[in-house]
Amino acid sequence: RVPARRRELDLHGVGQPVRDQTGVRPVRGVETSHPHLRRTRVAQDDVVPAEGFLPAVATLENYVRLFSKTTFLTNLGHSLIVALGTMALGLAVSITAAYAFSRFRFRGRTWLRMAFFTPTVLPMIAVANIWLFFFTPEYGLLEQVLGTFGFGTHNWLGSKSTALGCLMIVTVWKEAGFFMIFYLAALQSMSPNLGEAAALMGAGRWYFFRR
Numbered sequence: 320r321v322p323a324r325r326r327e328l329d330l331h332g333v334g335q336p337v338r339d340q341t342g343v344r345p346v347r348g349v350e351t352s353h354p355h356l357r358r359t360r361v362a363q364d365d366v367v368p369a370e371g372f373l374p375a376v377a378t379l380e381n382y383v384r385l386f387s388k389t390t391f392l393t394n395l396g397h398s399l400i401v402a403l404g405t406m407a408l409g410l411a412v413s414i415t416a417a418y419a420f421s422r423f424r425f426r427g428r429t430w431l432r433m434a435f436f437t438p439t440v441l442p443m444i445a446v447a448n449i450w451l452f453f454f455t456p457e458y459g460l461l462e463q464v465l466g467t468f469g470f471g472t473h474n475w476l477g478s479k480s481t482a483l484g485c486l487m488i489v490t491v492w493k494e495a496g497f498f499m500i501f502y503l504a505a506l507q508s509m510s511p512n513l514g515e516a517a518a519l520m521g522a523g524r525w526y527f528f529r530r
Contacts (some may be wrong), residue, residue: 401483405490412495417502418528432503436496443493450489
């Protein structure tokens with residue numbers, strides 16, 4: 320059933336001008352400057368994909384149905400776990416790497432720093448293929464290494480117990496180098512006199528690092 324009063328739905332992108340039945344185009348600046356508001360408006364409608372039309376009356380019924388579904392709540396929980404876990408793990412890895420690169424001097428430090436940053440500039444499709452080589456069941460590098468210690472095969476990306484962890488590892492591996500550059504620049508901009516003064520006053524390394 321298609322309501323009597325309908326307006327055309329742009330199914331190919333948000334933010335593009337829409338024509339209603341009168342042929343009047345809304346102000347383009349409003350449409351292109353507020354895509355999120357338009358998404359919210361479209362989400363309130365009962366879309367008829369076969370017809371490509373929306374009713375004129377907006378309701379919150381779609382949101383009620385959405386939050387009443389167990390599948391959506393489960394997926395939302397998984398998204399929060401990945402987001403928070405990635406933030407915490409990425410922050411720890413990037414700060415630790417930045418501190419190590421600024422604190423210790425060793426041969427090949429520049430090359431190691433470049434290698435740590437390289438995943439940031441890789442496209443996601445390349446990152447996915449690299450880690451697929453590690454996580455592939457039976458043939459992946461991780462499976463081969465664990466197999467030498469007597470562990471059985473495991474579907475790392477297809478198991479509920481390991482899929483989220485694998486996703487967080489891949490995300491941190493790709494993004495940690497980007498944040499490491501900022502922390503490293505901040506640490507290198509600090510005057511060495513601050514560290515010497517803190518040591519003379521009896522401040523420990525952890526206290527100095529936190530401050």
